Amino acid sequence: MFRTILSGAIHGIECKSVSVEADVSNGLPSFLMVGFLSSEVKEASERVRNALRNSGIQLPAKRFTINLSPADMRKSGTAFDLPIAAVLLAALEEIPEESLKDVFMAGELSLNGRVNGVCGILAMAVYARERGMKYLVVPKENAKEAAIVSGIQVIGVEHLTQMIEFMKDKTSMVSEHINIEEIFQNSQKGLLDFGDICGQERAKRAVEIAAAGRHNILLIGAPGTGKSMLAKRIPGILSPLTLEESIAITKVHSIAGVLDKDNPLLTDRPFQQPHHTISPFALAGGGRNPKPGVISLAHRGVLFLDELPEFHRESLEILRQPLEDKEIHISRVNGNYTFPAEIMLVAAMNPCKCGYYPDRNRCKCTPAEINHYQSRISKPLLDRIDLYVEVEEVTYEKLSAPRMKQGLQSEKMRKNIIRAGQVQAQRYEKKPYCFNSELDEMGLLEFCALEEKEKKLMEKIFHKLKLSARGYHRMLKVARTIADLEGEERIREHHLKEAVSYRKNTMME
Numbered sequence: 001m002f003r004t005i006l007s008g009a010i011h012g013i014e015c016k017s018v019s020v021e022a023d024v025s026n027g028l029p030s031f032l033m034v035g036f037l038s039s040e041v042k043e044a045s046e047r048v049r050n051a052l053r054n055s056g057i058q059l060p061a062k063r064f065t066i067n068l069s070p071a072d073m074r075k076s077g078t079a080f081d082l083p084i085a086a087v088l089l090a091a092l093e094e095i096p097e098e099s100l101k102d103v104f105m106a107g108e109l110s111l112n113g114r115v116n117g118v119c120g121i122l123a124m125a126v127y128a129r130e131r132g133m134k135y136l137v138v139p140k141e142n143a144k145e146a147a148i149v150s151g152i153q154v155i156g157v158e159h160l161t162q163m164i165e166f167m168k169d170k171t172s173m174v175s176e177h178i179n180i181e182e183i184f185q186n187s188q189k190g191l192l193d194f195g196d197i198c199g200q201e202r203a204k205r206a207v208e209i210a211a212a213g214r215h216n217i218l219l220i221g222a223p224g225t226g227k228s229m230l231a232k233r234i235p236g237i238l239s240p241l242t243l244e245e246s247i248a249i250t251k252v253h254s255i256a257g258v259l260d261k262d263n264p265l266l267t268d269r270p271f272q273q274p275h276h277t278i279s280p281f282a283l284a285g286g287g288r289n290p291k292p293g294v295i296s297l298a299h300r301g302v303l304f305l306d307e308l309p310e311f312h313r314e315s316l317e318i319l320r321q322p323l324e325d326k327e328i329h330i331s332r333v334n335g336n337y338t339f340p341a342e343i344m345l346v347a348a349m350n351p352c353k354c355g356y357y358p359d360r361n362r363c364k365c366t367p368a369e370i371n372h373y374q375s376r377i378s379k380p381l382l383d384r385i386d387l388y389v390e391v392e393e394v395t396y397e398k399l400s401a402p403r404m405k406q407g408l409q410s411e412k413m414r415k416n417i418i419r420a421g422q423v424q425a426q427r428y429e430k431k432p433y434c435f436n437s438e439l440d441e442m443g444l445l446e447f448c449a450l451e452e453k454e455k456k457l458m459e460k461i462f463h464k465l466k467l468s469a470r471g472y473h474r475m476l477k478v479a480r481t482i483a484d485l486e487g488e489e490r491i492r493e494h495h496l497k498e499a500v501s502y503r504k505n506t507m508m509e
């Protein structure tokens, strides 16, 4: 007797089709699992047999063969346990054959029959709907996540017996629902405000420009000047997520296995702050069946690297490619994997080892030490940072000022940033990029053309500061964003002058 049901395997961030097939025949009793399986999939036979027995179903002494197709794709993980149990039961005519037809199933089984959650359910739900499936049977703890996808009935099961009951009678369980509108209304509530930061107007302004053109930014300042306070507030000034973006981000977090089961839909832009001891592997993602790393968890949000020079050189090197391509490529014997990585990089560092340069009363570092400290960051990475801003120490007067929202506040900044974003979206409508930071050489010529007066100024700056071609382009892009924030079509002198002020400090050239 042969039976089959649809399930799926996560490959990168997509779900690929896997048919779970069972054949039961008379012959020497055996339980064979085939189909290019990793060890944890092979062990499903033990989990399924025990779970069935502990649910009161004894498998007869027959010859069982389980095949996971297609055979040329390696399958891993424990999500096939539940569909394997379902096809076995169908092959034994414990559940009706036609009940398998319109169901996509995934879930891990405990020996006692409990159904445990698995990673990547959202991607599976998207796939199941595309395939026109009517029902999605998943672990109860993943049901809310699956219900993000509309147009398919999500059945969350806690125990094997519930799955059996449902397959025998599809009216026996109600499907899971979540209210996406309500979840979105509650988003952005816990966000931090720039108004909480006293002073630092120059740093706030630099952050506003960086966020508006999605430029990468480096904050330089002594310990305790509030660099990380500034960074943490950036997700709150970026444009709110659309549902589509929200699903794309949630999918990545789901596959990485870091979703909150009760509030699975991510509605705020991600903020990831890995410790400087992080390995290149944890940053970029990896493993035999690669899972997304921290860079991808920051997709469509902010990746904050505090104490940049303290990171391993290899970790910083690994950032170069995703910053350029907006995605991460990992190749393995069994295939190539791609993870998304549209990130805004915000980095922070002390100006020297002790942290107080250029305050010569406090900094005892020698020029050679300062140089060594700053040169720990590779030049190619620095080349991908558009704005440099020194974060000053807060003066006593500012600290003792009445405690109220001061200077630039998040709401105002967000409005400016969204408006500048719309200007860019319109301008780059027919281009493969959407933000000023992504402009290529052709784009620079087309959209950052200068008039005579501005050309002369740039020429002067170019010679005076001995700019490289890259440095020159970087400055033009930043000036473009400053002009966009002002609603100016042309880049003018004062835009260029402001852009120059955010260039690399001379020591770091």
Ligand SMILES: [Zn+2]
Residues within 6 Å of the ligand: 352, 353, 354, 355, 356, 357, 363, 364, 365
């Ligand atoms: Zn020092």
